[in-house]
Amino acid sequence: MRVLHPFALIGGATVEYPTHEAKFRALAVDWLDSQTGKSRVDFSHPSHQQIIGMGQIAIPFILKEIANQTGHWFHAIRSIVGTTPVPADARGDLNAATTAWLTWGAENGYGRIEDLKGQLDADPSAKPSRSIAG
Amino acid sequence: MQIRLPNLHALLQDDDFKSPPTIAYNCVGYAVGDPRWWQPSGDEGHVWLNDLPVGDYSVAQYVDMFKRFGFLPCAGMEPEVGFEKLAVFGNQGEFEHVAIQLSDGRWISKLGDLEDIQHPAAQNLEGNFYGKIDIILKRPGDINRTDSFPLA
Numbered sequence: 001m002r003v004l005h006p007f008a009l010i011g012g013a014t015v016e017y018p019t020h021e022a023k024f025r026a027l028a029v030d031w032l033d034s035q036t037g038k039s040r041v042d043f044s045h046p047s048h049q050q051i052i053g054m055g056q057i058a059i060p061f062i063l064k065e066i067a068n069q070t071g072h073w074f075h076a077i078r079s080i081v082g083t084t085p086v087p088a089d090a091r092g093d094l095n096a097a098t099t100a101w102l103t104w105g106a107e108n109g110y111g112r113i114e115d116l117k118g119q120l121d122a123d124p125s126a127k128p129s130r131s132i133a134g
Numbered sequence: 135m136q137i138r139l140p141n142l143h144a145l146l147q148d149d150d151f152k153s154p155p156t157i158a159y160n161c162v163g164y165a166v167g168d169p170r171w172w173q174p175s176g177d178e179g180h181v182w183l184n185d186l187p188v189g190d191y192s193v194a195q196y197v198d199m200f201k202r203f204g205f206l207p208c209a210g211m212e213p214e215v216g217f218e219k220l221a222v223f224g225n226q227g228e229f230e231h232v233a234i235q236l237s238d239g240r241w242i243s244k245l246g247d248l249e250d251i252q253h254p255a256a257q258n259l260e261g262n263f264y265g266k267i268d269i270i271l272k273r274p275g276d277i278n279r280t281d282s283f284p285l286a
Contacts, residue, residue, distance in 0.1 A: 037139075037246040040191060040230075075175070084178055090178075091180075093170065094179060
């Protein structure tokens with residue numbers, strides 16, 4: 001039986017990836033790069049929509065992004081999970097919302113907070129450049 | 135990342151970069167002195183005024199929001215003693231950016247998730263990326279924001 005590899009539509013082209021994590025990474029880089037420097041985040045971007053479409057399989061990857069504060073990931077994970085652990089009085093508080101989601105992740109079997117933080121730093125090519133200086 | 139502001143790089147020196155990149159706050163948060171990410175998205179990572187509509191990204195709504203912080207439309211962007219000024223950028227009526235005037239006439243901008251920078255003129259940021267200056271706002275105040283870097 002043929003193994004179905006994950007596909008993604010990026011920049012108008014269909015791409016096949018060896019793993020779901022590779023697919024997620026490509027979509028994340030495409031979305032984050034498209035938002036860099038912008039004053040308002042576009043959650044309707046096609047790559048962001050495809051990340052939500054990955055469903056629960058994307059949760060551990062999103063938690064890594066949240067832990068490293070690479071972008072505005074609460075919308076995606078909340079859309080997949082269907083609820084939020086962020087208390088109402090923490091809205092807009094990046095660090096409080098980050099802690100709430102990482103705690104939720106630990107309590108739901110997605111790994112320790114300490115393990116999630118810093119994992120992306122091991123692969124700098126996985127992140128777009130985050131500076132106007134290039 | 136190649137930001138879509140090709141004329142800006144030549145104007146900036148190393149000491150014009152006033153903060154590391156961060157997603158903790160945006161230009162709007164910087165303008166109103168509340169270092170969070172201000173956006174009418176309804177997202178829990180963002181903040182907006184409760185009685186203003188979610189999903190309205192018009193310059194008009196952002197001006198309404200700035201009015202709540204005491205900013206009102208004014209005619210010119212030259213510095214005035216005793217006033218703080220903002221330059222609100224838009225593209226076809228949609229909000230794109232807000233820059234803040236320093237007391238010496240220069241401007242500062244938080245560039246989305248990137249750095250805070252200072253730049254000689256508000257017009258330095260005009261172009262395809264942030265659009266054009268749509269309106270100038272001012273409020274009484276005498277804050278020298280060069281003392282406030284970085285916010286977060």
